[in-house]
């Protein structure tokens with residue numbers, strides 16, 4: 540009985556998170572998500588670290604309608620060769636919704 544109760548809370552909070560991620564997050568909330576997932580260790584908003592600055596990514600794909608899905612795949616699977624020889628690791632543990640939220644945010648930066 541107790542186990543079911545705990546399970547219920549877990550499911551409820553997971554559901555709440557999904558609903559939350561689907562809504563409009565503030566800039567600070569998305570940045571916190573990027574921080575939490577380790578993205579900011581390799582990327583700055585305005586400065587290159589190991590990977591390109593997010594503003595440079597946004598500039599590169601400005602007007603490219605296919606960029607969003609391409610970059611979602613790239614973050615999920617990792618890869619190299621677009622910005623140099625350094626590779627981005629894959630992020631198979633991240634859910635697609637979070638990756639999409641991050642990529643959309645990155646593409647709005649300028």
Ligand code: HEC
Nearest residue numbers: 576577578581589590618619620621622623625626627641
């Ligand atoms: C260990 C370092 C590292 C981490 C962690 C990392 N990246 Fe990257 N990222 C890179 C590198 C290096 C590149 C350049 C890859 C290339 O040249 O193709 C890159 C490229 C990118 C690009 C542009 C891809 C392209 O093909 O133009 C996006 C968008 C991006 N990263 C987002 C993220 C997000 C979101 C996260 C967190 C979930 C993240 N990165 C975590 C190193 C990292």
